[in-house]
Amino acid sequence: xxxxxxxxxxxxxxxxxxxxxxxxxxxxxxxxxxxxxxxxxxxxxxxxxxxxxxxxxxxxxxxxxxxxxxxxxxxxxxxxxxxxxxxxxxxxxxxxxxxxxxxxxxxxxxxxxxxxxxxxxxxxxxxxxxxxxxxxxxxxxxxxxxxxxxxxxxxxxxxxxxxxxxxxxxxxxxxxxxxxxxxxxxxxxxxxxxxxxxxxxxxxxxxxxxxxxxxxxxxxxxxxxxxxxxxxxxxxxxxxxxxxxxxxxxxxxxxxxxxxxxxxxxxxxxxxxxxxxxxxxxxxxxxxxxxxxxxxxxxxxxxxxxxxxxxxxxxxxxxxxxxxxxxxxxxxx
Amino acid sequence: xxxxxxxxxxxxxxxxxxxxxxxxxxxxxxxxxxxxxxxxxxxxxxxxxxxxxxxxxxxxxxxxxxxxxxxxxxxxxxxxxxxxxxxxxxxxxxxxxxxxxxxxxxxxxxxxxxxxxxxxxxxxxxxxxxxxxxxxxxxxxxxxxxxxxxxxxxxxxxxxxxxxxxxxxxxxxxxxxxxxxxxxxxxxxxxxxxxxxxxxxxxxxxxxxxxxxxxxxxxxxxxxxxxxxxxxxxxxxxxxxxxxxxxxxxxxxxxxxxxxxxxxxxxxxxxxxxxxxxxxxxxxxxxxxxxxxxxxxxxxxxxxxxxxxxxxxxxxxxxxxxxxxxxxxxxxxxxxxxxxxxxxxxxxxxxxxxxxxxxxx
Amino acid sequence: xxxxxxxxxxxxxxxxxxxxxxxxxxxxxxxxxxxxxxxxxxxxxxxxxxxxxxxxxxxxxxxxxxxxxxxxxxxxxxxxxxxxxxxxxxxxxxxxxxxxxxxxxxxxxxxxxxxxxxxxxxxxxxxxxxxxxxxxxxxxxxxxxxxxxxxxxxxxxxxxxxxxxxxxxxxxxxxxxxxxxxxxxxxxxxxxxxxxxxxxxxxxxxxxxxxxxxxxxxxxxxxxxxxxxxxxxxxxxxxxxxxxxxxxxxxxxxxxxxxxxxxxxxxxxxxxxxxxxxxxxxxxx
Numbered sequence: 001x002x003x004x005x006x007x008x009x010x011x012x013x014x015x016x017x018x019x020x021x022x023x024x025x026x027x028x029x030x031x032x033x034x035x036x037x038x039x040x041x042x043x044x045x046x047x048x049x050x051x052x053x054x055x056x057x058x059x060x061x062x063x064x065x066x067x068x069x070x071x072x073x074x075x076x077x078x079x080x081x082x083x084x085x086x087x088x089x090x091x092x093x094x095x096x097x098x099x100x101x102x103x104x105x106x107x108x109x110x111x112x113x114x115x116x117x118x119x120x121x122x123x124x125x126x127x128x129x130x131x132x133x134x135x136x137x138x139x140x141x142x143x144x145x146x147x148x149x150x151x152x153x154x155x156x157x158x159x160x161x162x163x164x165x166x167x168x169x170x171x172x173x174x175x176x177x178x179x180x181x182x183x184x185x186x187x188x189x190x191x192x193x194x195x196x197x198x199x200x201x202x203x204x205x206x207x208x209x210x211x212x213x214x215x216x217x218x219x220x221x222x223x224x225x226x227x228x229x230x231x232x233x234x235x236x237x238x239x240x241x242x243x244x245x246x247x248x249x250x251x252x253x254x255x256x257x258x259x260x261x262x263x264x265x266x267x268x269x270x271x272x273x274x275x276x277x278x279x280x281x282x283x284x285x286x287x288x289x290x291x292x293x294x295x296x297x298x299x300x301x302x303x304x305x306x307x308x309x310x311x312x313x314x315x316x317x318x319x320x321x322x323x324x325x326x327x328x329x330x331x332x333x
Numbered sequence: 334x335x336x337x338x339x340x341x342x343x344x345x346x347x348x349x350x351x352x353x354x355x356x357x358x359x360x361x362x363x364x365x366x367x368x369x370x371x372x373x374x375x376x377x378x379x380x381x382x383x384x385x386x387x388x389x390x391x392x393x394x395x396x397x398x399x400x401x402x403x404x405x406x407x408x409x410x411x412x413x414x415x416x417x418x419x420x421x422x423x424x425x426x427x428x429x430x431x432x433x434x435x436x437x438x439x440x441x442x443x444x445x446x447x448x449x450x451x452x453x454x455x456x457x458x459x460x461x462x463x464x465x466x467x468x469x470x471x472x473x474x475x476x477x478x479x480x481x482x483x484x485x486x487x488x489x490x491x492x493x494x495x496x497x498x499x500x501x502x503x504x505x506x507x508x509x510x511x512x513x514x515x516x517x518x519x520x521x522x523x524x525x526x527x528x529x530x531x532x533x534x535x536x537x538x539x540x541x542x543x544x545x546x547x548x549x550x551x552x553x554x555x556x557x558x559x560x561x562x563x564x565x566x567x568x569x570x571x572x573x574x575x576x577x578x579x580x581x582x583x584x585x586x587x588x589x590x591x592x593x594x595x596x597x598x599x600x601x602x603x604x605x606x607x608x609x610x611x612x613x614x615x616x617x618x619x620x621x622x623x624x625x626x627x628x629x630x631x632x633x634x635x636x637x638x639x640x641x642x643x644x645x646x647x648x649x650x651x652x653x654x655x656x657x658x659x660x661x662x663x664x665x666x667x668x669x670x671x672x673x674x675x676x677x678x679x680x681x682x683x684x685x686x687x688x689x690x691x692x693x694x
Numbered sequence: 695x696x697x698x699x700x701x702x703x704x705x706x707x708x709x710x711x712x713x714x715x716x717x718x719x720x721x722x723x724x725x726x727x728x729x730x731x732x733x734x735x736x737x738x739x740x741x742x743x744x745x746x747x748x749x750x751x752x753x754x755x756x757x758x759x760x761x762x763x764x765x766x767x768x769x770x771x772x773x774x775x776x777x778x779x780x781x782x783x784x785x786x787x788x789x790x791x792x793x794x795x796x797x798x799x800x801x802x803x804x805x806x807x808x809x810x811x812x813x814x815x816x817x818x819x820x821x822x823x824x825x826x827x828x829x830x831x832x833x834x835x836x837x838x839x840x841x842x843x844x845x846x847x848x849x850x851x852x853x854x855x856x857x858x859x860x861x862x863x864x865x866x867x868x869x870x871x872x873x874x875x876x877x878x879x880x881x882x883x884x885x886x887x888x889x890x891x892x893x894x895x896x897x898x899x900x901x902x903x904x905x906x907x908x909x910x911x912x913x914x915x916x917x918x919x920x921x922x923x924x925x926x927x928x929x930x931x932x933x934x935x936x937x938x939x940x941x942x943x944x945x946x947x948x949x950x951x952x953x954x955x956x957x958x959x960x961x962x963x964x965x966x967x968x969x970x971x972x973x974x975x976x977x978x979x
Contacts, residue, residue, distance in 0.1 A: 027593075034594030038511050041503020045568070046522045048561060052533065055540040116433025124430055127782065133438070140441050142683045144622020145531075146650050147672055150657060151444050154451070154665070163394060197440045204437070217819040221881070224777060225833040225888060226809035228419055230426035235836055239823035251528075258530025260625035261654065286532045290628060301544075308536040312529065319528035356737040356785030359798040360776065366801060416803050419838035 060306025098283020105192025118207035141201035152194035199252035206248030243329030250322035452673030466636035482652035492556035501567030527565035535626030550632025558626035574608030618682035624650035728922030734788035745949035758933035761943030766950030812890035818877035820869035855883035875906025
């Protein structure tokens with residue numbers, strides 16, 4: 001046997017761990033180009049979003065400056081008129097309020113229906129019914145909003161007016177259900193109903209995804225303790241999926257707030273806040289923009305941009321919160 | 334039955350074996366067991382009819398409300414008597430969930446029914462070969478057509494697709510292949526972009542194209558607005574598709590000494606081909622029906638316009654909107670026919686996307 | 695290793711298992727038969743996974759089910775408490791008698807069966823949205839059973855599960871703060887609260903450390919004085935330590951069968967079937 005090299009003999013007595021080596025690669029030129037092209041393509045979404053905020057803000061800035069906070073709170077929308085020499089006042093307060101009202105009416109009707117459908121599909125539906133029903137919900141998501149607008153106007157509205165009259169007859173003592181006169185067409189109630197139908201698919205999809213992630217062993221533990229299907233759902237599924245379902249509802253709300261043509265046909269825009277939801281008076285920032293756009297004066301146009309900016313920010317915030325909640329729910333277990 | 338013995342047996346008693354049976358599912362309810370439920374349902378229907386006949390609850394709404402209440406009471410009673418309180422609660426919950434699901438399906442059924450009912454009368458071969466340039470808006474349905482809208486739609490969607498495909502795919506590639514440090518930020522922004530209301534997209538393009546650049550209504554302005562809505566869909570779906578491609582494929586390419594871009598171009602993308610097509614078609618289906626952004630950007634037109642870079646143009650949603658806005662009966666009829674055609678177009682894209690998506694999976 | 699050496703080793707192994715098994719005093723059958731399986735078969739769709747299993751489980755005893763993985767032991771105990779039917783393609787044949795009555799008979803309330811036959815799972819699964827107290831009493835809440843002395847029952851179950859001293863000061867904390875072994879004992883306490891006659895345990899210690907394992911085995915011995923316990927285990931030493939009777943399951947690629955069932959000491963000291971002998975001496979599995 002040869003003598004072992006000295007270094008090996010020495011090293012065998014050491015207990016030191018060597019430092020990890022730094023491995024660097026110089027990417028080839030073609031790959032650098034590739035990465036550059038792909039990265040710039042990827043950053044376009046940042047750029048576009050930034051540009052949207054920038055342009056709308058820029059155009060609407062003068063309005064924000066002159067109106068200040070009253071842009072959001074005031075109810076008057078008066079375009080300047082050179083002949084009459086009137087000044088312009090722009091306030092989307094009534095529209096913002098109206099947007100939130102129809103959004104929440106939409107949630108009020110849409111959320112229970114969507115949740116029920118999601119629970120049905122996840123825990124009650126027989127196999128042969130699942131696929132067709134999921135298909136129907138997916139079709140619902142694909143229907144363009146203008147279809148909802150016309151259907152809402154021609155088909156749903158006459159029915160909904162009857163329902164409103166009925167509720168008013170029996171529950172009219174409650175302020176929101178009361179009516180000063182026979183003005184039932186194109187009300188926040190009807191707009192809310194149309195929105196409810198439109199947001200059902202998204203809430204159902206997200207809820208189903210969340211339910212599918214419910215840990216199976218907990219479900220089994222509940223059943224092994226003698227739970228019925230409903231008591232299992234209450235004990236395991238709902239506590240687990242609460243956050244995700246709420247996130248889904250918020251996403252639905254975000255969608256409802258931005259809806260334009262579906263609301264425009266079934267809502268009468270009025271610059272005032274009225275509590276009666278059956279009354280033919282409501283607001284929607286998106287519908288306002290479409291309404292005023294055709295004949296807007298240059299100044300009015302800026303005000304519309306400002307309104308669009310506000311709508312944009314509100315939607316962004318709601319979607320951001322919703323996604324944060326959903327991710328947190330699915331990640332925490 | 335307990336057998337009291339003092340000493341334990343040496344082996345557990347192996348009782349008389351039953352003859353070997355076929356697989357069965359004794360937990361499935363037999364018709365005999367379902368009888369109370371069926372009778373209960375019938376009883377609920379009859380009871381509801383009786384209540385409606387003799388009380389202020391009237392019409393279909395009255396019947397439905399009564400039926401819901403009666404069903405719940407019946408189900409709770411049957412279960413409560415047969416078993417116990419918790420079974421009753423379970424039955425009530427089941428009935429409510431069934432009703433909710435049925436109500437979810439109703440609107441779609443109604444929409445499709447009405448589209449066919451109201452839109453079909455206006456359909457004729459002629460509408461696919463004519464536009465509204467020389468037809469008065471209140472002329473009967475046999476005159477005029479929607480070819481200009483159809484062609485306009487195809488134009489504006491096609492241009493939007495041309496813009497969206499590269500950006501969407503590049504974004505997805507950035508997220509899955511390059512995986513740069515900003516990937517989380519990019520994904521977040523893509524998510525945010527998918528929440529942009531369609532009217533805001535239209536407003537933005539208007540602000541840039543018309544106001545800042547001094548342009549006029551054109552098809553391409555509309556395409557850009559649609560692209561804003563389309564890119565997130567294409568990017569997200571493409572990302573999902575690319576994530577499904579196993580890393581071994583990429584490693585195989587790199588191990589052969591290929592550069593990253595060659596691996597992506599010659600290995601990953603071909604492997605994901607049908608998924609990419611699905612992503613594009615999904616994006617197309619999403620924007621084909623958009624109205625609001627077009628209202629602000631393409632200007633509307635009664636005649637054909639083959640030039641995407643100048644001049645107003647129409648599109649199917651715009652055509653529907655315009656005719657609805659006329660407020661006349663013929664206008665409404667034309668709007669419904671337009672919707673019929675639009676829905677057919679959207680459903681074709683939708684079906685293609687689903688078939689492709691399934692084949693891949 | 696040569697053959698002789700192998701045989702010596704396996705003999706030693708069998709002897710040591712047998713000596714472990716006989717070192718305990720097994721329970722008597724004075725309390726009668728707690729649960730009987732009669733000619734139980736199981737299928738998943740067309741696949742026959744259990745064939746003709748007939749076995750009695752005596753009250754006041756622990757029966758271990760041993761055998762290589764994949765031979766249907768877990769499926770079998772899920773047939774006992776009617777959890778098997780949750781899988782859409784599941785089918786079965788045969789009878790399972792609790793107090794002499796078939797749990798699969800028409801018109802039976804399956805949730806009541808599961809109250810009488812409890813189950814503890816391999817991976818501890820306390821409900822994270824509930825406190826320790828709520829977890830133990832969750833069975834009652836799910837069954838909508840009202841009782842007057844909830845706190846007494848709570849303490850009783852936790853004592854019997856061997857967890858009371860460790861959690862009595864933090865009953866309002868959430869179940870997730872406990873260690874694995876403690877969580878499993880919490881699950882045992884939870885099962886006890888609904889007063890089952892039979893407790894099924896599907897490899898309850900395989901996810902736990904040896905210390906927790908021994909504690910739970912003690913608990914099992916104590917519980918068996920008042921209940922029938924069936925435990926599925928891969929660990930033959932555990933079966934020897936804990937059980938009075940042992941059943942050996944085997945599958946040769948086809949449906950699982952019950953090869954042999956006998957008092958535990960017999961299974962390990964002189965099994966009747968050669969396949970049993972091969973398994974307990976470690977020749978396979």
